[in-house]
Amino acid sequence: MTDLTDLTIAEARDGLRGKSFTARELTQAHVDAIEAANAALNAYVLPTPERALEMAAASDARLGKGEGGSLEGIPLGIKDLFCTKGVRTTACSHILDGFTPTYESTVTTNLWAEGAVMLGKLNNDEFAMGSPNETSHYGPVINPWRGPAPTRSSCPAGRPAARRRPVAARLCMGATATDTGGSIRQPAAFTGTVGIKPTYGRCSRWGIVAFASSLDQAGPIARTVRDAAILLKAMASHDPKDTTSVDAVVPDFEAAVGKGVKGLTIGIPKEYRMPGMAPEIEALWQQGIAWLRDAGAEIKEVSLPHTKYALPSYYIVAPAEASSNLARYDGVRYGLREPGADVLSMYENTREAGFGAEVKRRILIGTYVLSAGYYDAYYLKAQKVRTLIKRDFDQASEGVDAILTPTTPGPAFALGEKSGDPVEMYLNDIFTVTVNMAGLPGISVPAGLSSEGTPLGLQLIGRAFDEETLFRTAQVIEDATGPRPSPADWWSKSA
């Protein structure tokens, strides 16, 4: 492995423009790293090295002519939820076995138009449903961050708790992700990376395998705040093919990085200080408040009184929409088909065999809450609670530029530790789902390490379409946290 994989996107961009190395060299370094590590980390479900090197060669040609986009020659990993033309896309579900799209998602189209290089398709929970990345048909991803030896012996597979580990493990310079209840911000927090879920409507959902349409939003995971800003600028666009995509100018997010927080007011929601929160998370939060105050921000307590209802209403809305979206997987048009005596039993057998336990559980909950006689009591009720949650944020954001919270109530948990009780596993989403329910932007930025030595993150929540303030503020936290720690390489075959 070479040092090229340690570069940030911003550094690599300068190096490519300055001809310090070629796009092919940069991509080859990542291809080699994936080859050495993937058996241990299971980060990629489908590496695409040949395509990557072809794209890199094309980038070199453009760079040679003094041309090229904002991500020219930058190698990225693509979550397996993004449809990629001619490259297998399964959402890590057995039911999409062998599905090879004949079209490209809008977000990835935007990235390739800016010159980015695809290293392959990244592992994720089946249909992105789950907290600890345990439900992938291809097996769990392993977090490069491991606990200390005593923990490791009880958990030999490491501490998987997140999806975007490849960014932390230097297996790509950045990654595309999607966030329905926290699937960008939580993995970022647990792997010491930066992840932003932009405002609902900022990125097109066209060509992304749908989970819960009113909550899903694409965003980047990267190693620095600046890199996340560069990636989001390239991913976001107005798309006539997605009616919920917003026809608004995409700002130059990178320009906001480094503007500091002097004159900003940061809200601290008192309801997020909840019983059961790990003391080290409380300490991290206080540290974050102190950093922002020292950097010139004013700190103000705010109230989000309906916080405790966000999670139960999320677990009505998300499964309801998922049950509807996943109705399309019937063995007729794509993916798996299991034979049956008649068409109905063919559907039932296909869906029985094709979906994993967590996906089935959510489809059944969703079907139940949408079934005759229950719609008003559950789905409509939950959508009304969403109005109250959004109203909380609207009222709190009067006189407040952004809100600071921990990303998760505790540190990363070990494989299998939480999946026994679905409700207990869902509680991990408590600080992130509120943001999806309100449709607001949220960023997770690394802010320190747990007592076990695994990363912890702080979350900033912004006003609708004001991601710039999040990048400004997150950069202050990144600077205060100090040099980016990286996990010790225990996974490479050559190491």
Place this chain on the structure above:
Amino acid sequence: MSVDSATVRRIARLARIAITDEEAARLETELSGILDWVAQLDELDTSAVEAMTRVEAMTMKKRKDEVTDGFCADDILKNAPKADDHYFVVPKIVE
């Protein structure tokens, strides 16, 4: 409130997912647990609250009613488990 095994079977049927007796028993407990937990929403009086439909007030986008896509039957059938002459093939439906 709680779901019984007949309800689990009924919603599995609605969701078109075949389930075994063992799965039905496990799902009965799990689904009841989740539904009991979400019942805390009943504490809130939402009789005067509108359901949320979008994040920001925005008018539904419209476009001219004209064909913008199509003529790609081969692409559409490319991933079909079973297809014949631009048709999806399914088990016999009509006797």
